[in-house]
Each structure stands twice: as structure tokens, then as C-alpha cells.
Amino acid sequence: MERYLSAGSSFVRRQYAPHLLAALVLCCMSGFFVSFRNLDALQAAKVMEMYAAFLGILLMTPLFLPEQNREIWLLEKSKATPLWKLYLLRLAIATVLVAAEVTVFCQMMRQGNSQFDGKALWIGSFCENFFLGSIGFFVSGITNQAVLGYMVSIVYFFANIGASRYLGKLALFQMMKGEYGFILPMAAAALALAAGGIVLREKIG
Numbered sequence: 001m002e003r004y005l006s007a008g009s010s011f012v013r014r015q016y017a018p019h020l021l022a023a024l025v026l027c028c029m030s031g032f033f034v035s036f037r038n039l040d041a042l043q044a045a046k047v048m049e050m051y052a053a054f055l056g057i058l059l060m061t062p063l064f065l066p067e068q069n070r071e072i073w074l075l076e077k078s079k080a081t082p083l084w085k086l087y088l089l090r091l092a093i094a095t096v097l098v099a100a101e102v103t104v105f106c107q108m109m110r111q112g113n114s115q116f117d118g119k120a121l122w123i124g125s126f127c128e129n130f131f132l133g134s135i136g137f138f139v140s141g142i143t144n145q146a147v148l149g150y151m152v153s154i155v156y157f158f159a160n161i162g163a164s165r166y167l168g169k170l171a172l173f174q175m176m177k178g179e180y181g182f183i184l185p186m187a188a189a190a191l192a193l194a195a196g197g198i199v200l201r202e203k204i205g
Contacts (some may be wrong), residue, residue, distance in 0.1 A: 011090055015066050020097070023058045027101060030108075037112035044116040045175035048125040052105045053132055053157065053172070059097050060133025061149040063090040064141050064201055087198045091137070098133065102126045120143050124175045124183055131170075131186045132157060134193040141197035142204060 012020070030036075034047050064087070102125045106118060132153050140149030157172065164171035169185035 010092065011066065011086075012143045016090075018061065019058055019062050020194040023055050023097070023101065026055060026058065027104060030105070035112075036108045036114065039109055039112070039114035041118070041121070042176055042178060044114050044121060045124070045150060045178075047109065048102070048121060049128060049173050049175055052101065052125060053128050055101045056129030056131075056133035057136050057150065057153045057157075058099050059094045059101075060091070060130070061136030061140055061153060062146050063087065063137060064093060064144070064197075065146050067201070068144055068146065083202045084198050087201060091198070094133065095130065099126055102129060120180055121175065124180050127183050127186050127190070128172060128175075131190040131193075132172075134190040134197070137196040138193040142202035144201075144204070148196060174192075 030051060034051050036047070039047065067083075102122055108121050108126070109116070110118070135156055136146075136149035136153035138149075139152045140146045143149070159174040160167065164173055169182045170189055171182065174180070174182045
């Protein structure tokens with residue numbers, strides 16, 4: 001356990017800190033871009049889907065960043081701890097952080113006297129955050145380029161603005177319409193992308 005705690009701590013300090021800082025700045029600046037006060041359920045969903053969803057991309061896409069350097073990948077590969085365990089550890093850290101930021105946003109809206117179903121909004125928002133992040137995670141894993149991961153996930157986000165009807169249960173922005181039937185299919189897709197990213201990244205190198 002101590003070995004994994006050390007590996008996780010080292011990753012956060014050396015590679016992940018700038019991305020955490022960017023996510024924190026985005027959270028702190030949210031009050032300048034969106035209102036958290038006196039929102040109804042659909043307005044609260046809009047805040048989560050149009051603004052907070054970017055935090056999933058920020059927190060999950062850069063998890064393979066250290067191994068973009070071939071020498072670091074070879075060094076990590078030579079160690080006793082399998083790479084997939086390191087990737088899974090980083091994914092667990094990012095998942096906890098995504099859950100925390102969703103909680104913070106929901107709590108800020110609650111404190112602003114907004115009225116919404118907290119459980120449904122939290123689950124739906126976490127699912128969308130994790131799904132968008134898993135797209136970036138998967139693409140960065142198979143291409144060895146975090147930039148491409150960011151690009152594809154952001155393109156997917158904006159594609160939903162005009163083409164969501166073609167994406168079925170994997171379409172974003174459904175909570176703004178009062179619909180939550182996307183949760184299970186989207187969660188399954190996100191888990192498949194996350195697992196695929198880990199497996200393929202270890203093999204591709």
C-alpha cells in the first residue's frame with residue numbers, strides 16, 4: 001500500500017499539479033460566468049452540463065502524461081509494479097476529484113437557494129463528467145498525445161450542441177430537458193473507454 005501511496009503522491013506533485021490548479025481556477029472563476037442563485041432544476045442542470053462538465057476533461061485526460069516520454073515509459077515498465085496498476089491508481093485519484101467538484105458545484109447552488117433533485121443531478125453530472133473525461137483519457141492513451149485527448153473530448157462536447165439527436169443515449173445536455181435515461185448507457189460507455197485506455201496504453205507503449 002505504501003508503494004502505491006508514494007506513486008500516487010509523486011504523480012500528483014510532479015505532473016498532475018498544473019492540471020489540478022487549472023481545475024481549481026475554473027471552479028473559483030465560475031461565479032463570473034454562471035449564476036448559482038435561485039435556479040430551478042433545468043437551470044441547475046444547465047450549469048452542470050454547460051460549465052462544470054469541462055472539469056472532467058481537465059482532470060482525466062492528462063493521466064498518461066508522464067509516459068509520453070518513451071524513456072519514462074521504459075523505466076516504469078521495468079519496475080515490479082505493473083503499469084496498469086499505476087494507471088488505475090491515477091484514474092481513481094481523478095475519479096475522486098471529479099466527484100468532489102460535482103459535489104462542490106451542487107452545494108454552491110444549494111447555498112444559493114436553488115431548487116433541484118440533488119441526488120439525480122449529482123449522479124447525472126458525475127456520469128457526464130466521467131464520460132467526457134474518459135473520451136480524453138482513452139484517446140490520449142491510444143495516441144500517446146494528451147493534446148489529442150483534449151481536442152477530441154472538446155470536439156465531442158461542442159458537436160452535441162447541434163447534433164445531440166444523432167448520439168442517442170450518449171448525447172450530452174439531456175438533463176436540461178429533464179431526461180435522465182442516459183445515465184446507465186453513458187456510465188457503461190465511460191467504463192469501457194477507461195478500461196480500454198488502460199489496457200491499450202500498456203500494450204502500445
